Amino acid sequence: MTWETIQRHWPHLAGQAKFRWGMLSGADIRNVAGDRGELSARIQERYGVSSEEAHAQVQNWEDSAHSSWLY
Template sequence: MDWDRLAGDWSNMGGKVRQNWGKLTDEDIRQAGGRRDMLLERIRERYGLGPDEAEKQLEDWASSHAGGSPGQAV
């Protein structure tokens, strides 16, 4: 996954993040500012997830939004 691609387009990612994790506030997303570790922490806090489950969810989401073509490692 190319997190840099997502972080670089963070201003357009907020809505997509909210679609997947509706409990995150606009402030959570703004504060994360494309920082993966911060977003991961907010997801864990809001959903009460353990580190492995939060990591899996974020990885799955990022892979589907990183803009890679099918079959291409992102």
């Protein structure tokens, strides 16, 4: 799944992101609104990880994405 697909379906995938990054608040997830950079920034802030680590986590999540997330 591409990030464009994730962004387009963010309302359906927001729960999966919340499950993956439980320290993100509901407001964080809403404010991300499918923006990859914003998601990375929130992960970096909440988890105290480097920018590179946050980006790697997002990439890993994207790489593991599958169409069943949408159902």
